[in-house]
Amino acid sequence: MLFSLEEVIETISAVGVETFDIRTISCGINIMSCTDSDVHKCAEKVYEKVVRVARDLVPTARTLEKKYGIPIVNKRISVTPVSMLANAFTEPTAVPIAIALDNAAKELGIDYIAGFGALIQKGFTRGDQILLNSIPDALCSTDRVCSSVNIGSSQSGINMDGVYRMAEIVKEAAERSRDTNGLACAKLVVFCNAVEDNPFIAGSFLGPGEAEAILNVGISGPGVVRAALERANNLNFGELSELIKKVSFKITRTGELVGREASRMMGIPFGIIDLSLAPTPAEGDSISDILELMGLERTGCHGTTAALAMLNDAVKKGGMMAATYAGGLSGAFIPVTEDAGMCRAIEAGALNIQKLEAMTCVCSVGLDMVAIPGDTPVDVIAGIIADEAAIGMINHKTTACRLIPVPGMKAGDVVDFGGLLGKGPIMEVGRHSPSVFVRRGGRIPAPVHSMKN
Amino acid sequence: MNNNKEQVVITVLGANKPGILAGITRTIADSNVNVEDVSQKIMQDLFALMMMTDFSTANCSFEEFQNRMQAMADQLRVKVFIQHEDVFRYQHRL
Numbered sequence A: 001m002l003f004s005l006e007e008v009i010e011t012i013s014a015v016g017v018e019t020f021d022i023r024t025i026s027c028g029i030n031i032m033s034c035t036d037s038d039v040h041k042c043a044e045k046v047y048e049k050v051v052r053v054a055r056d057l058v059p060t061a062r063t064l065e066k067k068y069g070i071p072i073v074n075k076r077i078s079v080t081p082v083s084m085l086a087n088a089f090t091e092p093t094a095v096p097i098a099i100a101l102d103n104a105a106k107e108l109g110i111d112y113i114a115g116f117g118a119l120i121q122k123g124f125t126r127g128d129q130i131l132l133n134s135i136p137d138a139l140c141s142t143d144r145v146c147s148s149v150n151i152g153s154s155q156s157g158i159n160m161d162g163v164y165r166m167a168e169i170v171k172e173a174a175e176r177s178r179d180t181n182g183l184a185c186a187k188l189v190v191f192c193n194a195v196e197d198n199p200f201i202a203g204s205f206l207g208p209g210e211a212e213a214i215l216n217v218g219i220s221g222p223g224v225v226r227a228a229l230e231r232a233n234n235l236n237f238g239e240l241s242e243l244i245k246k247v248s249f250k251i252t253r254t255g256e257l258v259g260r261e262a263s264r265m266m267g268i269p270f271g272i273i274d275l276s277l278a279p280t281p282a283e284g285d286s287i288s289d290i291l292e293l294m295g296l297e298r299t300g301c302h303g304t305t306a307a308l309a310m311l312n313d314a315v316k317k318g319g320m321m322a323a324t325y326a327g328g329l330s331g332a333f334i335p336v337t338e339d340a341g342m343c344r345a346i347e348a349g350a351l352n353i354q355k356l357e358a359m360t361c362v363c364s365v366g367l368d369m370v371a372i373p374g375d376t377p378v379d380v381i382a383g384i385i386a387d388e389a390a391i392g393m394i395n396h397k398t399t400a401c402r403l404i405p406v407p408g409m410k411a412g413d414v415v416d417f418g419g420l421l422g423k424g425p426i427m428e429v430g431r432h433s434p435s436v437f438v439r440r441g442g443r444i445p446a447p448v449h450s451m452k453n
Numbered sequence B: 001m002n003n004n005k006e007q008v009v010i011t012v013l014g015a016n017k018p019g020i021l022a023g024i025t026r027t028i029a030d031s032n033v034n035v036e037d038v039s040q041k042i043m044q045d046l047f048a049l050m051m052m053t054d055f056s057t058a059n060c061s062f063e064e065f066q067n068r069m070q071a072m073a074d075q076l077r078v079k080v081f082i083q084h085e086d087v088f089r090y091q092h093r094l
Helices: A005-016 A039-053 A057-068 A082-086 A095-108 A126-140 A160-176 A183-187 A222-231 A237-266 A287-293 A304-322 A340-347 A353-359 A378-395 B020-030 B062-076 B086-092
Strands: A022-029 A072-079 A145-153 A157-159 A188-192 A213-219 A270-274 A366-373 A399-406 A414-416 A423-425 B007-015 B034-043 B046-054 B079-084
Touching (some): A005 B086, A022 A039, A022 A057, A039 A072, A057 B079, A072 A095, A095 A145, A126 A160, A145 A183, A145 A378, A157 A160, A160 A188, A188 A378, A237 A270, A237 A304, A237 B086, A287 A304, A304 A353, A353 A378, A366 A378, A366 A423, B062 B079, B079 B086
Parallel strands (some): A145 A188, A213 A270, A366 A399
Antiparallel strands (some): A414 A423, B007 B046, B034 B046
């Protein structure tokens, strides 16, 4: 027999008991060809192209789920940053494009579509300004559209005017979606060193260096890693790392298989596998649980950053050999409201925003799905974004903020966004003001190690 | 020698009782799917069966075959998993 019964049962129980799944197949679509000075005509072209190119995405994923017995949780689409098209618009709005994307997602049965964004790490084009001004309206008048804006990079420094503008937009989007607890902000990511091939929503977009269309795969599997750790006791760090690497290899190989097959079936090139452990609010599907199994009393206690660094590194090492092309964000995600274990750690007083910030130095992607008090001033939000961006810029890694200043709520209250976005406590933020600093204007120069040429 | 094989792994798990193997293999035969290898164990009271099959000769679609097998599994009160062999090859073989 080609496989042993034990091997087959291991694969089956990873899905049945340990919540292993392919988190997402994302189809990136270049929409530059849809450009038009008339935003409404452009929107029609965008709708037509997205629906045409991604027509088979959901049926293909369903076929593969049955063929391999592995759930593919999300089928998603990303497009070229819409600001690039907005440069041509006579009318200063990009909202019709968001509505076209929303309609296309609904037509295709896709829950989120991303790329309503801009790359402003060095400055603003006219199209960027149009796009930024449209974000609150776009997020509040659509259900499935996600937006991301890159405000800094290791090569360019940090556009602090962009940081401040994004803080204003976060605040405005929260207020405008007050009746859903600021839900619009759950669909808005502010990046430093954004990657062009990230398959994970909300920060996904098809970068300008990418092909006409591409399929990227995001794996998952915190539950599988947790289950492996539960079965193993008294391992030293070398043995622990080995164990995580083996599990990561297996789950990434499955992603590779699904990506290759989906690519063959759809006739769209396979881009990358994102080697990320992505938690969900489901019990047991938690990064925090893994950290606690590694020997921390509570996530957030001293030692958490080291544990997360080791976990993240082992996942990558195991996954790298399994994937032909690794890319995207590739690291453990630590979204707060989407991870029940993280929420418990906050409620226990073990995890605060300062420790969370430290953790983002060693994993992807940043302060993700962090609910903060609704009365947090714009200046403080700008300070939080600037700190995260600085970590990314100096460490040559991607960092991001997905902050939700929940209107009317204060630290300790619990907010429920529903579904995959989860629920969790409002985190306390610093109350001293960075106003003078964040309002200086201009750009933080690129760090010295950007000069490699 | 059939070079266009489509190898599918069938796994059956459940409480041991008479008739499981008979019921499962009857459905496989009715679908004209060829069994190439069988491995079976009783672990405590758990019945665990794995079969390597060639699906290329089947008289129905993959989905229909899954439905037929699921109906039989429900009748026998066991769990059945029908997966293309690639998923195991990718996970367990370099």
